[in-house]
Amino acid sequence: MSTMTAPSEKPTGTTQPKRRGLTHRHIHFIALGSAIGTGLFYGSAGAIQAAGPSVLLVYLLGGAVVYFMLRALGEMSVRNPMRGSFAVYCRKYLGGWGGYITGWMFAFEMMIVCLADLTAIGIYMKFWFPDTAAWVWIAVTLLIIGAANLATVRWFGELEFVFTIIKVTAVVAMILGGAAILVFNLGQQPEMTGISNLWNDGGFFPNGVEGMIASFILVLFAFGGTEIIGVAGAEAEDPERSIPQAVNTVPARILLFYVLAISIILILNPWRTITGEESPFVQIFNTLGVNWAAGLLNFVVITAALSAINADLFGTGRVLTGLAKEGLAPKKMAKTYRDVPVMTIVSLLAVLVIGVFINAKYPDVFETIAALATFATVFVWLMILLAQVAMRKQMTPEEQNALKFAVPFWPYGQWFAIAFILCTFGIMAWLPDFRLALGIGVAFTVIMTLLYFTTRRDKAIEVAESA
Template sequence: MNHRHIHFIALGSAVGTGLFYGSAGAIQAAGPSVLLVYLIGGAVMYFILRALGEMSVRHPVRGSFAVYCREYLGGFGGFITGWAFAFEMMIVCLADLTAITIYMKFWFPGTPAWVWITTTLLIIGAANLANVRMFGELEFGLTLIKVGAVVAMIVGGAAILAFNLGPNPEQMGVANLWADGGFFPNGVSGMAASFILVLFAFGGTEIIGVAGAEAEDPDRSIPKAVNTVPARILIFYVLSILIILLINPWRSITGEDSPFVQIFDTLGVTWAAGLLNVVVLSASLSAINADLFSTGRVLAGLSKEGLAPKVMGRTYRDVPVMTVVMLLLALVVGVYLNTKFPDIFETIAALATFATIFVWLMILFAHMASRRQMTREEQQTLKFPVPLWPIGQWFSIFFILFAFGTMVWLPEYHVALAVGVGFLVLMSILYFVTGRPQAVANTEVEYAAK
């Protein structure tokens, strides 16, 4: 993949249904202070990606952060990180597949869900099995749709504010940021609750490190992609949420309609619901496409490290074909179970938030361990060093631990916490039962022999 592909993968990874629909939940939890939460979450995400970027430029390998965790934290670190990421991505894929069937009912209410599921899996499967460039082109096109929608909303919202459009112009303005309960209307607990939602909205951006291993010129592509993160956070999240809050008092953003539909409705765009349906459909397709790509590469990397079955490491034209096929079959089974037992994934899906921030924490730990193994001269010759070392890393670790603490504090996250801890315990047992420590040792011997 060239720089254009890597840049748009980085651009699209943090723009999805979490922004188009999930932002309403974060606004209700924190009120106007959600802007501050997005800024903090964006800073955390930036330092994580810079850590991943530093390691990727220094040592570009397939499997990316799972391989780095194995190399710097040991076999168990790589195993638990890679499988936590894979499980998280499969859950998100299942959720997006279910969402696609709901979106398509908007136009074809009588068509069975399996038709859209099959169509989606055929499209995504073909893109992932063909070659890396086809995946990049599909992700490029889907990202254009998502980004175009956000830009249109920002421009349209700015026009509403500039020309006092809409039925209630007296309710618009900067005063919305403090008029109803102040900037922190729900206090610390509200901000803490929204922090979990905001961090999860940024989930998936770590795919930059996975995609970077497929780049034609990782030394150039990865730094440029990672360095776009601050601007992306400010434009696509902070600016768009700010405009939404300036137009609508925060209590009116209930989540019954997407805040983006409200903007277009105000502009008199009667087909706003249909437009947003196209956008969220592309967002879900993009998410499944990227999740399947990154999971396949991570599991293939784990296989070569002795941390997954060997069959997952087999490739054809540099594509981990067997892993992608197995993941597609797992999605088919998951969708079938979801149709038979509609509530079966509700509890498990809560793990996605836990797994996301757990993977980020492991990336930070691996990066700090990598720095400890470098000499002063090696640190000084790094091509893409992390800024503000080590302050930025400790800042990010603190807020991720704060997020875990929030899950302990707030009852609504107890299920996610319990399921997450249970998953880690189960995978820890499997690590030793399946003989992975010896497999890792044998792999290291093979590497040394080469």
């Protein structure tokens, strides 16, 4: 069970050590799997439509932001290991409100992402069952994921391990298969393939710089959830070893699973033909007449969505349970059974039932949900980055030199990532399609802030710190 202890580095006399159920193997594969989800398998279609081939630059920029954010989280975790999540560090270095709003925004982010993944599953299943309503598959998904999350922490880790093996194998196979199609001119329309697809149809920037900027929202959505490393690390048997090694794999994962995979997709098919009616990964093989591969990849992208919902529910449950233990969430959410926050997970599943009704009434809601999830995602990243910057300002030069897992390019990398996130908020205000999502995100922040003070949550922080 992940708890959010008071920031004091001395454990209280009544606190008992909690069992940790995730091994180094689990943490490594959770980190690996967090980079491969609905945002890549489905959301990449919208990003490609907006930017054309220039979306590759956006994936590189977004990946750099993710890397600096995770290195900030890793630096704090290794210097001062704490049970709980990154919200603990935000509270320690940014104050009570910082930890409170980060925890609740992460929960908000994960629930929105789950709704996006549920929406995607309904779309994926139309590949095999075009006449079945999407809400049927969403309801089945909730039953499967609910059962998985109500099991022990180790069972969660094993399930994510299997899901990640499937996803990684599929992406690597797609890259190798795509290369084979290019080399041996396979498929029904080999004349449509070629590296010239990257510039033939309107150039590398077919929709101009504005189109590339518009793709930022969906690209950042694809990276959402990578911060779950900081939550899962609290359940690790050896977090000081597991977290740095997991974080250090981020650059290679971004280059392989995003840049190289999307490059293959763009080379195999002209970017305008990637419509978003199905996963671009599936569409590639379907268009080329390799139907058995398309069916197999559709199974994989469904697995990816299941994996994402499973991990998101895991992370949200533990963050909210930690908040509840500090009086920052309803007390019932603090109750656990076999290290599983049962009441929290049941409550979250009840919230996700909303997804069934949303998809029944608004089947084309994916991009709106993705934009809202992006707001919450980059808000959490911003708070993590600001917490690490605040920690550094409190340290002496000797303490900074003694850091075992210091962020690279300090402080330029951190300021680049912070500036990029602030620009993302500006893009949401600039582009009409994203203003609704921005408004909802700001409203959530304001409402939760008002609740923080009107319900005297700030006093709960003082009680926790004095305990």
